[in-house]
Amino acid sequence: MSTTSRAAAPRRMPPEERERSILHGATALAYESGLEALTVRAVASRVGVTPALIAHYRPVMDEFVAEVFGDIVSAEREEVLGGFAPSGDLRENLQALVETLLDRTRDDVALVWVQSWSLGASNEALGQRVREEMDLWQSGLEDVIRASGPGGVDPASAAWLLLAMVDGMSAHSLVKWAPHDRAELARRTLSAVLDHAD
Structure with a gap:
């Protein structure tokens, strides 16, 4: 029987906690690589969520x-x-x-x-x-x-x-x-x- 692997879904968080995690992840990324590194995809990868979730919380990059x-x-x-x-x-x-x-x-x-x-x-x-x-x-x-x-x-x-x-x-x-x-x-x-x- 074959199985397919799926990426783990992001842990559900209250909106305030998710806001903090996104900001903290983006801040850590900027400290490491500068402001130019802040893209929707890069922040999503850093935080471990989908780009769509980043765009939902921060619609204007x-x-x-x-x-x-x-x-x-x-x-x-x-x-x-x-x-x-x-x-x-x-x-x-x-x-x-x-x-x-x-x-x-x-x-x-x-x-x-x-x-x-x-x-x-x-x-x-x-x-x-x-x-x-x-x-x-x-x-x-x-x-x-x-x-x-x-x-x-x-x-x-x-x-x-x-x-x-x-x-x-x-x-x-x-x-x-x-x-x-x-x-x-x-x-x-x-x-x-x-x-x-x-």
Whole structure:
């Protein structure tokens, strides 16, 4: 007697649990392979469900990509900015923050950011979320600068310059074009920003 094998059907879950599993699976996939890996089929394979089920829960893939991007980068922002006391030496605070962001263990988030700038040019939902997250980083870094006390530094200008440096160096590192000692370059750039940002 012959038998035919069938793929196991996805375990039935309450809608809220299924929503979480889809988002978590897509987020893990983006951490590993970037935002470009987020297709209906790839997410379905990762979660272990049919593409039709992904399309049912996330009918607009552009919006889903924006959602995953937002979850990843907002978690990093909250982690990094939340780790700083509202007082202390400005130079030490900013140096620690920049070195944290440039740590090579964060290259997965760097890839998500770099791809978001490219994909956001044609994905308006993603482009909007990118702008919102960049604004939140700008304002958050300005708050760190203000909380560290006076020093003749314009918080808006200093924040913009530091974020531009971090973004550039992070992007360079993805193609292995970066200084051997990124921390030293960060220190020199930070000194230039703090001495001349006003």
